Amino acid sequence: MTSNQSLFERARQHIPGGVNSPVRAFGSVGGTPVFLAKGQGAYVWDSEGRRYVDYVGSWGPLILGHAHPAVIEAVQQAAVNGLSFGAPTEAEIELADLLCARLPSMQMVRLVSSGTEATMSALRLARGYTGRDKIVKFEGCYHGHADSLLVKAGSGLLTFGNPSSAGVPAAVANDTIVLPYNDVEALKACFDAHGHEIAALIVEPIAGNMNLVQPSPAFVAAMRGVCDQSGALLIYDEVMTGFRVGAGCAQGLHGITPDLTTLGKVVGGGMPLAAFGGRREVMEKLAPLGPVYQAGTLSGNPVAVAAGLATMKLIGEAGFFDRLAAKATQLCAGLTEAAKAAGETFSAQSVGGMFGVYFSAHCPDSYADVMASDRARFNRFFHAMLEEGVYLAPSAFEAGFVSSAHTDDDLESTLSAAGRAFARLKA
Numbered sequence: 024m025t026s027n028q029s030l031f032e033r034a035r036q037h038i039p040g041g042v043n044s045p046v047r048a049f050g051s052v053g054g055t056p057v058f059l060a061k062g063q064g065a066y067v068w069d070s071e072g073r074r075y076v077d078y079v080g081s082w083g084p085l086i087l088g089h090a091h092p093a094v095i096e097a098v099q100q101a102a103v104n105g106l107s108f109g110a111p112t113e114a115e116i117e118l119a120d121l122l123c124a125r126l127p128s129m130q131m132v133r134l135v136s137s138g139t140e141a142t143m144s145a146l147r148l149a150r151g152y153t154g155r156d157k158i159v160k161f162e163g164c165y166h167g168h169a170d171s172l173l174v175k176a177g178s179g180l181l182t183f184g185n186p187s188s189a190g191v192p193a194a195v196a197n198d199t200i201v202l203p204y205n206d207v208e209a210l211k212a213c214f215d216a217h218g219h220e221i222a223a224l225i226v227e228p229i230a231g232n233m234n235l236v237q238p239s240p241a242f243v244a245a246m247r248g249v250c251d252q253s254g255a256l257l258i259y260d261e262v263m264t265g266f267r268v269g270a271g272c273a274q275g276l277h278g279i280t281p282d283l284t285t286l287g288k289v290v291g292g293g294m295p296l297a298a299f300g301g302r303r304e305v306m307e308k309l310a311p312l313g314p315v316y317q318a319g320t321l322s323g324n325p326v327a328v329a330a331g332l333a334t335m336k337l338i339g340e341a342g343f344f345d346r347l348a349a350k351a352t353q354l355c356a357g358l359t360e361a362a363k364a365a366g367e368t369f370s371a372q373s374v375g376g377m378f379g380v381y382f383s384a385h386c387p388d389s390y391a392d393v394m395a396s397d398r399a400r401f402n403r404f405f406h407a408m409l410e411e412g413v414y415l416a417p418s419a420f421e422a423g424f425v426s427s428a429h430t431d432d433d434l435e436s437t438l439s440a441a442g443r444a445f446a447r448l449k450a
């Protein structure tokens with residue numbers, strides 16, 4: 024019989040760390056990753072046949088749950104007509120029209136295959152459009168693994184970045200300025216000093232890669248303000264938040280019109296599909312219209328587009344996001360109550376279908392705050408929940424997700440599991 028342990032041993036023979044994306048290896052929480060064999064609705068099953076209520080949802084895409092019948096049917100229908108053409112198709116137009124209709128800031132859009140490609144291309148476009156090289160990002164925000172974006176803060180408030188990965192040239196990292204999230208003063212000081220050199224400010228408008236961190240209204244307004252003043256482009260990286268926090272994405276909640284937006288995860292419905300788009304005048308700088316090169320053999324892949332379209336149509340139904348948000352709210356309230364009953368220092372919050380849980384007294388505002396939470400305690404909680412049959416993201420730095428497939432019963436069973444898990448932490 025296969026076991027997670029034996030698969031992990033086998034996987035490590037020919038796959039670095041046994042995984043095709045690092046966090047899957049359980050490095051942060053310890054132990055053996057569960058190898059998944061099947062998903063249906065709110066559940067996943069591992070190689071040993073154990074069922075879990077899933078709050079990872081493939082790291083965000085599966086807003087309708089696993090293997091939603093309408094999405095699977097759309098994929099099957101597209102697949103029988105051929106897997107890839109490398110030529111334009113009508114379905115791509117339909118998806119582009121739909122994205123531009125749902126996001127007022129998006130006048131033109133290009134499809135790509137991953138969030139990393141979307142952010143990387145958006146940065147090149149911003150640099151090509153402005154003729155400037157520097158970009159600004161925030162500490163704790165993840166924008167995929169392009170060189171310019173794998174940069175961490177140097178010491179001190181206003182510093183040029185250092186590579187956060189081996190293999191990123193220092194010269195590339197040096198064009199990335201890293202600032203603390205939610206720090207209006209640091210943002211203004213940076214643009215006062217370097218505004219004329221900055222091509223773009225890229226931000227996770229609701230951060231979800233340092234657990235969930237919400238921006239203050241003043242921070243949101245200041246980002247738009249400094250970009251307007253300096254001529255830098257404001258890039259909302261909505262790869263995670265796009266069609267996850269609400270029907271109009273984070274920009275809709277903030278009342279902000281970014282110059283460019285990157286999308287991924289939900290828009291692909293579980294298939295490799297992402298997008299970047301925005302102001303027409305900027306997007307027209309892309310090849311073949313303009314001088315900024317960007318391309319992809321599998322861009323706009325017909326099977327991926329079919330999954331994306333089917334997903335986008337279903338989440339466009341009236342009341343979808345209200346129902347989804349109610350589930351996440353119920354989960355967070357229940358977890359907070361269970362923690363309190365166990366005397367645990369804990370907080371939780373959600374935005375739309377995305378949530379954060381923290382072993383700290385307050386929800387964090389910054390990377391430093393997240394770092395100050397009790398991560399060892401999170402790791403024990405994670406394993407206790409896993410044993411209870413609840414699959415949370417295997418790291419204290421990741422947001423969680425609910426899907427429309429999570430029922431009241433699923434939420435209740437999760438909360439009673441949490442009650443036992445919190446009690447075990449105390450024991």
Ligand SMILES: *Cc1c(COP(=O)(O)O)cnc(C)c1O
Pocket residue numbers: 136137138139140142165166167168227231232260261262263264287288297
């Ligand atoms: C997941 C994510 C990315 C990267 O997307 P991939 O498809 O994993 O390359 C970029 N930005 C944000 C905000 C993300 O959450």
